[in-house]
Amino acid sequence: MSVLDPQHEAGTSAALAARFERLPFTGYRKRLAAILATCFMIDGVDLNMLSFLLAPISADLGLSKGAAAWAASASFIGMGVGATCAGLIADRFGRRLVLVNSMLLWGTASLLTAFAWDLQSFLVFRIVTGIGLGAELPVAFALLAEFMPAGRRARLTGWVQVAGAAGLVAFNALSLLVVAVGGTVFGWRAMFVVMFFTALFALIARRRVPESPRWYAAHGRPGEADAVLSEIERRTEQEYGKPLPEPVSVAPAPDREPSRNVLRELFAPGYAGRTLLAWAMWLVIMLAFYGITTWVGKLLVDRGMSVSKSILVGLLISAAGLPAAWLTGWLMDRVGRKAVLSGALVLVAAGAFAYGHAATFTLVVVAGAVMQFALTGVATSLYAYTPELFPTRTRGTGMGTASTAGRISAITGPLLVPVVLVAWGYTGTFLAFACCFAVGALLVLAFGPESRGRVLEEVSA
Template sequence: MQMDASIGARLDRLPLSGFHWRLLGLIAAGMYFDSFDIYIAGTVLAAMIHSGESTLGLNATFVSVTFIGMMTGAWLSGLLGDRFGRRFCYQFNLGIYGFASIAAALAPSMYWLIFFRLVMGLGMGAEIVVGYGTLSEFIPANWRGRFGTILNLIINTSLFLSTFLGWLIVPHYGWRWMFAIAGCGALIVWFMRKSMPESPRWLASRGRGQEARQIVERIEAACGSPAASGTGSAIHSTAAGMAYDDTSDTGRLAELFSRRLLTRTITAVTVLVALFTVNYAFVSWIPTFLVKQGHSVANSLGMTALMFAGGPVGSLIAFVLAERVGRKWGIVVFSLICAAFGVAYPFAQSTVVITALGFAITAGIYVLSSFSVATYVPELFPTQLRLRGSGFANTVGRAVSIVVPYAVASAFMRFGIAGVLTLIVGTLLLQALVVGVLGTETRHRSLEAIAADANPHDVEALQAGSTVATK
């Protein structure tokens, strides 16, 4: 199938406008409540341990079924999103997640709560794949990394907010209100997002070029940049459209393991396995660790809220660096920095130092999150395989995360917090090695050029097209 690369060229030429910011807001709103619900796990589980409604074993099961649901949701979103479109998928998964969250607020026991969490996980796992992938297909290349970090920043405020609200609400009104807030918010966003357009890049990759061009024309009009705004641009678009032949990309799942995409698949899987392992080993369990170490629930949640304020700070750091150092080397450098803080954490004694190091580790984790899941992974794959590639990497990451809670619980009971930090540091070092050796840089490059770079024939074709455009 011939990929109409002029669609991508026209989208990349657009100036930033209200359209891009509205799109970011709609995507961010859905992902915000998705992330909010993920992060209330630490607060809810710590409170249920304290009240006797749950045990460490049941808490581990709760976290694991979350990952089972998210793993399944990520896989299905990849298949459905590449087959039926981005718009269908993000509405479908948000509806599932919203209703399941409300049901969780009414759960009569921990066992029912675990069941509803499994259903919630389907929507949560899909949202992270479709949200980041969809955003990458609309934003111009020179801003794609920064928009990914802005989206990550918005989402990460939910980490602080969920912990802060948990500190205010859970001790006085119980944990159920946390799920009710998330569910109602998600359903409100579901209605708001009905106005979002389908991705023109996806439409073009499915041979629906006319629909894609109509949407791009509407976007160009909204941005004040009509299609006929310049002869040179029109020539460039035509050349790009002729140059990028997507016939080598059949859109089959097996393509992810072909010679041209295998290193990218390995890279994507590695960064998501590392991110989810480190994130949930630290973020989801730190309130429980503090309670087990003798802190009261209120004191534990207060310390955790201060630590998790590092999430937005990490996203701000990533915003500044995304289009300067790039995604590849940003991941490598901050994996090493975060590992260094992890080594220091077990030696901290005072509450102030523990909180400060926890803040630094959280910031480092979310720099990595901004670079990897928010931007890098969707960029690695061609349009016809973008959600399947991202979905596969997310699926493997979630599969590994299923056993992480049990590994974390075992490491903590045997070696204390030092055992947990050893797991985190080892994972970060492995990520730095794999990305440094196998990763490709995507900074300031069009999605079509990144896709063509995996195939020497396509690189030559793009270069020939560029030559034609300059004549």
């Protein structure tokens, strides 16, 4: 993979890290973070929008509960394929290539979804949409980790989540308006057209994101790494208004010969445990995460709540994610990754249990807000923590395969909900979700390394 010897490559990566760490945090990197935030916002909007449009989609296309479960899970099939393939492509050919072109795919597929005429066409278009969505997230968070300083990585991930949560609030409000004004048939189709125009906007914005200098260095291309970082330094110094500080001292990672097989390197000595931890975290946590978020709207309707009122509940509880994302990122940089992630998992388990027992509109909103607060904290923690577990040469693949593990659970979770409902009822379903989150907390506490305040090269060593 690399044309440099390991010692040269390690020294180059350490030198780049030293230059990155000394950069003042100016508007340039804030703008990069804002552009990358569109990836999470769009993924969250698509998931949440489908949750509260699943009832009108089912009514329009005449879907049974089983068919509705497949409609809810179709995009996750594509996301699993897209995440792993995009991770491999991003590690081999570059982050920016995937980040930009994923827009074209899911934007076009979203437009086609608006014209779906039956279950089969809806499933095909949603799978293709999922491939595009799945491709962008692992790459976006790998880039966020590689561009941002060690002391701010988690906080910036939190701000990315704030942008995502704000997008959820806005799109839930828009869904409520469109369905109320346009009716169920026109309303859900109009929302997918809106997603197409959102993709066009994101495509234009993301063309301004440069390739990662760390990726260039990991592939034995120090000249291009230096050129990109020099441009970042130039823009930063221009906004800073005075000469940049001297580079900080960063020790190079121990020498090791990189494998030409990226997937095999995930299980190289020192990384196998981290890879298994990442996969296990995403599998068990996302099983409950997507089971809740995909079905919550339809379950409320099935319990007698109107479609409009269920969307209103979604609007109210999604607002709880705004402070949670910022607070989680801030705490992770202050307290540590493990403590915050495990704490959020325990809180979401308690919130899910309370939500399952809520009997009135007020209790549903309060318990749902606690649950959404903690869910946002969990998502923020996972997206900040997982890229830190892998070295640059496998970060895209590691993040992509972990995300795919999560997408497997995203498919399984919604499909299991009707079965669990029959066996254990509404309350038992949310109790099962709570147990999944508790298991996730134990995994993090028992096996997770701490990465707070450490540069990527030090953590991945």
